[in-house]
Amino acid sequence: MSGLSTRVRAASDGGRASATPPGERGAPDDATAPGTPLPPGIDLKRLAERPVVPLRHPVRWVITAVVLVLLLNVVQTLFTNPAWEWSKVGTWLFAPAILKGLQLTLVATAISAVVSFLGGIVVALGRISGNPVLSTLSWLYIWLFRSVPLILVLIFLFNLGNLYPTIGIGVPFGPQLEVPTFTLLSSLALGVIGLSLSEIAYSAEVVRSGILAVDQGQHEAAKALGIPSRRQFTRIVLPQALRSIVPAYVNQIIGLLKASSLLFYVSLLDLFGVVQNLGSTYPTDIIPLLVVATIWYLVLTSAISVVQYYIERFYARGSVRVLPATPWQRVRGGLGGLVRSARSSQSSQSSQSARSSHSSPGGVR
Amino acid sequence: MPHSTPTRLRTLGALAAAALLVSSLAACASDASATGADAAPDGTVTVGAHSNGAATETSIEVSTVESIRDTLPKEVLDSGKLVIGVGALPAGFPPLAFTGDDNETLTGAEPDLGRLVAAVFGLEPVVQNSTWDNLFVGIDTGATNVGFSNITDTEKRKEKYDFASYRGDNLAFQVLASNDWDFDGDYENLDGLTVAVSSGTNQEKILLEWKTKLEAEGKTLEVVYFPDANSTTLALNSGKIDASFGPNPSIAYQNTTSQSGANPTRTAGTFSGAGETLDGLIAATVKKDSGLAQPVADAINHLIENGQYDQWLAAYNLENEAVETSLVNPPGLPLDNN
Amino acid sequence: MSAAIEIHNATKSYGGRTVLKGVDLTLAAGTVTVILGPSGSGKSTLLRAINHLEKLDEGYVALGGELIGVTVRGDRLKERRERDILRQRSRIGFVFQNFNLFPHLTVLENVVEAPVAQGVRAADARSRALALLTRVGLADKASAYPRQLSGGQQQRVAIARALALDPDVLLFDEPTSALDPELVGEVLQVIRTLAGSGKTLVVVTHEIGFAREVADHVVFLDEGVLLEQGPPAEVLAAPRHPRTRDFLDKVLA
Numbered sequence: 001m002s003g004l005s006t007r008v009r010a011a012s013d014g015g016r017a018s019a020t021p022p023g024e025r026g027a028p029d030d031a032t033a034p035g036t037p038l039p040p041g042i043d044l045k046r047l048a049e050r051p052v053v054p055l056r057h058p059v060r061w062v063i064t065a066v067v068l069v070l071l072l073n074v075v076q077t078l079f080t081n082p083a084w085e086w087s088k089v090g091t092w093l094f095a096p097a098i099l100k101g102l103q104l105t106l107v108a109t110a111i112s113a114v115v116s117f118l119g120g121i122v123v124a125l126g127r128i129s130g131n132p133v134l135s136t137l138s139w140l141y142i143w144l145f146r147s148v149p150l151i152l153v154l155i156f157l158f159n160l161g162n163l164y165p166t167i168g169i170g171v172p173f174g175p176q177l178e179v180p181t182f183t184l185l186s187s188l189a190l191g192v193i194g195l196s197l198s199e200i201a202y203s204a205e206v207v208r209s210g211i212l213a214v215d216q217g218q219h220e221a222a223k224a225l226g227i228p229s230r231r232q233f234t235r236i237v238l239p240q241a242l243r244s245i246v247p248a249y250v251n252q253i254i255g256l257l258k259a260s261s262l263l264f265y266v267s268l269l270d271l272f273g274v275v276q277n278l279g280s281t282y283p284t285d286i287i288p289l290l291v292v293a294t295i296w297y298l299v300l301t302s303a304i305s306v307v308q309y310y311i312e313r314f315y316a317r318g319s320v321r322v323l324p325a326t327p328w329q330r331v332r333g334g335l336g337g338l339v340r341s342a343r344s345s346q347s348s349q350s351s352q353s354a355r356s357s358h359s360s361p362g363g364v365r
Numbered sequence: 366m367p368h369s370t371p372t373r374l375r376t377l378g379a380l381a382a383a384a385l386l387v388s389s390l391a392a393c394a395s396d397a398s399a400t401g402a403d404a405a406p407d408g409t410v411t412v413g414a415h416s417n418g419a420a421t422e423t424s425i426e427v428s429t430v431e432s433i434r435d436t437l438p439k440e441v442l443d444s445g446k447l448v449i450g451v452g453a454l455p456a457g458f459p460p461l462a463f464t465g466d467d468n469e470t471l472t473g474a475e476p477d478l479g480r481l482v483a484a485v486f487g488l489e490p491v492v493q494n495s496t497w498d499n500l501f502v503g504i505d506t507g508a509t510n511v512g513f514s515n516i517t518d519t520e521k522r523k524e525k526y527d528f529a530s531y532r533g534d535n536l537a538f539q540v541l542a543s544n545d546w547d548f549d550g551d552y553e554n555l556d557g558l559t560v561a562v563s564s565g566t567n568q569e570k571i572l573l574e575w576k577t578k579l580e581a582e583g584k585t586l587e588v589v590y591f592p593d594a595n596s597t598t599l600a601l602n603s604g605k606i607d608a609s610f611g612p613n614p615s616i617a618y619q620n621t622t623s624q625s626g627a628n629p630t631r632t633a634g635t636f637s638g639a640g641e642t643l644d645g646l647i648a649a650t651v652k653k654d655s656g657l658a659q660p661v662a663d664a665i666n667h668l669i670e671n672g673q674y675d676q677w678l679a680a681y682n683l684e685n686e687a688v689e690t691s692l693v694n695p696p697g698l699p700l701d702n703n
Numbered sequence: 704m705s706a707a708i709e710i711h712n713a714t715k716s717y718g719g720r721t722v723l724k725g726v727d728l729t730l731a732a733g734t735v736t737v738i739l740g741p742s743g744s745g746k747s748t749l750l751r752a753i754n755h756l757e758k759l760d761e762g763y764v765a766l767g768g769e770l771i772g773v774t775v776r777g778d779r780l781k782e783r784r785e786r787d788i789l790r791q792r793s794r795i796g797f798v799f800q801n802f803n804l805f806p807h808l809t810v811l812e813n814v815v816e817a818p819v820a821q822g823v824r825a826a827d828a829r830s831r832a833l834a835l836l837t838r839v840g841l842a843d844k845a846s847a848y849p850r851q852l853s854g855g856q857q858q859r860v861a862i863a864r865a866l867a868l869d870p871d872v873l874l875f876d877e878p879t880s881a882l883d884p885e886l887v888g889e890v891l892q893v894i895r896t897l898a899g900s901g902k903t904l905v906v907v908t909h910e911i912g913f914a915r916e917v918a919d920h921v922v923f924l925d926e927g928v929l930l931e932q933g934p935p936a937e938v939l940a941a942p943r944h945p946r947t948r949d950f951l952d953k954v955l956a
Binding site for chain 1: 785793801805853868
C-alpha cells in the first residue's frame with residue numbers, strides 16, 4: 001500500500017524529493033517509477049546502441065506451468081484409470097456396427113450439408129429480394145424452423161410419413177419431392193429432409209450475413225459494368241461472401257454432424273445411436289462405447305477443420321496481400337527458423353557485431 | 366476463356382470439396398434400420414437368436430392354423446405380412462427387445478413371440494423398430510399391425526388400443542451387489558432413497574404413488590429419470606442413484622451380464638406391475654377395433670395349448686411370468702391410478 | 704465513336720431532401736466536362752444518374768439520342784427492365800472514388816470480366832485487356848490481386864476496366880479523392896490521355912488545376928442547382944456567381 005502511494009506521488013509531482021515522506025524514500029520502485037528523472041552519470045547514447053530488453057511476464061509462465069500440470073494429471077488418469085477400459089475401446093472402435101453408424105452419420109451429414117447450403121442460398125436470396133411476398137415467406141420459413149427444435153421436426157416428419165402413403169416435401173420455392181414411405185431409403189430421406197429443413201433456416205442466415213458483408217461498392221461496380229444479374233451474384237458477390245460464409249457454415253456442418261444423432265427418431269441409427277443401442281445389449285461396455293463415439297466425433301471434426309482451413313485459404317486470395325502459410329509450411333518454416341536462430345545466437349556469442357534478424361528472444365546478449 | 370472459366374471451376378471445386386469431405390469416408394448409402402425377417406425353414410421359428418446369453422437359442426415348430434388365419438382382417442391377409450412394432454430405439458431393453466450380439470439382428474422375447482404369432486397366421490413377420498413414442502404412432506396410423514414391446518395393459522391405453530395379454534408384468538428393484546438394501550415388498554423401505562425409473566411407464570406410476578404416500582408420512586423418496594437404460598446403468602454404477610425400478614426380465618439380464626464387469630448388480634425385490642390388488646399383464650397391442658385383438662389372442666392360446674409358448678418362455682428364462690391363457694382386453698391398471 | 708449527353712430536368716430527392724432540382728445540361732460528344740461543387744451539392748448524384756445508378760424522380764438522360772434507363776410509355780417515362788439497363792451501361796464506363804475493383808479477381812480478370820459477361824470471345828477480351836493495361840502502364844501487374852497494388856495503380860486498373868467495353872462515355876466520380884497526394888498525378892495523367900480520344904468524359908473532381916488544363920466545359924453545381932457553366936477560362940477565372948467564387952476561393956486557398 002505504501003509502495004503504491006509512493007509511486008503515485010512520485011509520478012504526479014515529478015519525483016521531487018521534498019514531496020516524498022522521509023520514511024518512504026528507500027522504496028526500491030522509486031528509481032524506475034514513471035516521471036523519475038534519470039540518475040546522473042548514465043550515457044544514454046551508449047545504451048541506445050544495445051538491444052532493448054523486452055518486458056518479462058513471470059505470471060504468464062506460472063499460469064502456463066499450472067495449466068500444464070493439471071493437463072498432465074488429466075492425461076495420466078486416461079491411462080491409469082481402469083474405468084476407461086481401453087482394450088474394449090480398441091475392440092469397438094472398428095466394429096462393423098459402429099462403422100455402419102459412422103457411415104450413416106457421414107452420409108446424412110454430407111447430403112444435408114449440400115442440400116442446406118443450396119437451400120440456404122435460395123432462402124437468403126428470397127429474404128434479400130425486393131419481392132415482398134418472397135421475402136416475407138423466407139422470413140417466415142426461417143422463423144418457423146429456427147423456432148421448432150430439430151427433434152420435433154423429425155418426430156413430426158416421421159409421423160407424417162406414417163399418415164400418408166407418400167408424402168410431398170417442397171424445398172421452399174423449389175421443386176416438390178415425392179417420397180415413398182416405409183422403405184429404407186425413405187427413412188434416410190426423411191432424416192435428411194428433417195435435418196435439411198432445420199439447417200436451411202440457419203444456413204440462410206449465414207449466407208445472408210455473408211452477402212450483406214460484401215461491400216455495396218462491389219454491387220455498384222458490377223452493375224456499372226453491365227454484368228448480367230445472375231453473373232453478378234455467382235461471379236462477384238458470392239465468391240466474396242463465401243469468405244465470411246465458410247467459417248460460419250463449417251460451424252453449422254459440425255453442429256449438423258452431432259445433430260444427426262437425433263436420427264433415431266426416424267428409426268435410423270447413426271454413430272451415437274448405434275453406441276446407445278449396443279450399450280443396452282452390453283451394459284458393461286457403456287463407457288468404452290461412449291469413448292468410441294467421442295473418438296470418432298473428434299476424428300470427423302478434425303477432418304472437417306483441416307478442409308475448412310484450405311477452403312478459407314482459397315477464398316482469402318485477394319483479401320490479404322500474402323496468403324497465410326499452410327500448417328505444413330509453418331512447421332517447416334518454424335524448424336528452419338529454429339536452426340537459423342540457433343546458429344545466429346552462436347555467432348553472436350563469438351562476435352557481437354553481426355546480429356541476425358532471426359535471433360531468438362532468449363538468445364545470448 | 367483461359368482466365369475466367371478455370372477460376373469459376375476452381376470456385377465450384379472448393380464448394381464441392383466442402384461437401385464431399387464428409388462423405389469421402391463413406392462408400393455408399395446406409396441401411397441402418399433393424400427390420401429383419403426370419404430365414405428359418407417353413408414351420409419353424411428360431412427364438413433367442415444372437416441373444417448375448419439372455420436366452421437359449423431354440424427352434425420351435427409352428428404351423429399355420431387356417432381357422433385362426435381366416436379370422437384376420439382382409440387388409441392384413443392381403444398384405445401377406447404381419448408388421449410387428451417394437452419400441453427399442455435408440456437403446457434396447459434386453460432380454461425383451463434388443464439388438465443381438467451380432468450387433469445387427471433385432472432379437473428378444475417380444476419380437477420372437479410376434480414371429481411365433483405370425484407363423485400361426487401364416488404371415489411373413491416384419492419387425493419394425495422405432496422409438497417408444499413412434500411405436501404407438503405406428504399402431505395409430507396402421508403402419509404397424511401389432512405392438513409386441515413389453516406394453517402393460519392399462520385402462521387408459523384401452524381408450525385407443527385393444528389388448529391380447531401374453532405375459533405377467535413383474536417389476537424389480539436393481540441395486541449394486543455391494544448394497545444390502547432390500548425392498549421386502551414394503552414401500553416404506555424406500556424412505557430416503559433415490560430411485561430411477563423410465564418416464565411414461567407403468568412402473569413410474571407405481572413409484573410415484575409410493576412417493577406420494579411416503580411424503581404424506583413425512584418421509585422422502587426421490588424419483589429421477591434418465592433418457593435411456595445406459596444412462597441409468599451409469600448412474601447406478603457411480604452411486605448417483607440407490608436403485609433402479611424396471612421390468613424384472615431386463616433387470617435379470619443386466620444382473621447376469623454385470624457379473625463380468627466392474628460393478629455387479631443384483632435384484633433387491635420384485636413387485637407386480639399392476640399394483641397390490643391386480644396381476645399386471647403384458648399384452649400385444651393393436652389399434653382399437655382393428656379386428657386383430659381376437660386373432661392374436663387365439664394365436665397365443667394356440668401356442669399355449671401346443672407347448673410352443675412354454676418353449677418360448679423357457680428359452681428366455683421367463684417361466685415365472687407365464688399366464689394360463691391369453692385374454693382380449695383383460696382388466697388393466699385402473700384409470701384412477703394415473 | 705462518341706455521343707452527346709443530354710440531361711433534362713434531372714430531379715431527385717431522398718426522403719424529403721431534394722438533391723437535384725431540375726438540372727438541364729448538354730454535353731457535346733467527345734468533350735471533357737468537369738463538374739464542380741461543394742460536398743452535398745448533388746454532383747455525384749448527377750453523375751450517377753447518367754448511367755442510371757441513381758434513378759431520377761423526374762427528367763431524363765439521353766445518350767446520343769437514346770434514353771438511358773427509361774423508355775416512353777404513352778405520355779410517361781417508364782423505367783426499363785434491369786436487363787436492358789445493364790446492356791445500356793456497357794456504353795458508359797464508370798470509375799469510382801474507391802476504385803471498387805473486385806478483390807477476389809486478378810487485375811486481368813477484373814478487366815476482362817465485363818466483356819466476357821457480354822459474350823466477347825475470351826481470347827479477344829484478354830488481348831484487349833492486356834493492351835489496355837499496357838496503356839495505363841500496368842501490364843506487368845496483370846496477374847496481381849488488387850490489394851497488392853497501390854491506390855493509384857488500383858485506380859488505373861479501374862480505368863482500364865471501364866474502358867474494356869470501349870464505351871462512348873466515361874464517368875469519373877472523384878477519381879483521385881481516395882488517393883495519397885503523391886499518387887494523384889499518375890491517375891490524372893491517364894485521364895488526360897483519354898481527353899481527345901473521342902470519348903465523352905465527365906469528371907467530378909476538386910482538382911481545379913486539372914479542370915483548367917483539360918476540361919472543355921466546367922459546370923458548377925450547388926444545392927442541386929446548376930449555378931454556372933462554361934469554358935474553364937470563364938467559370939474558373941471569372942466566375943459570375945458569388946457562390947462559385949466562394950467555392951473557388953476555398954478550394955484554391
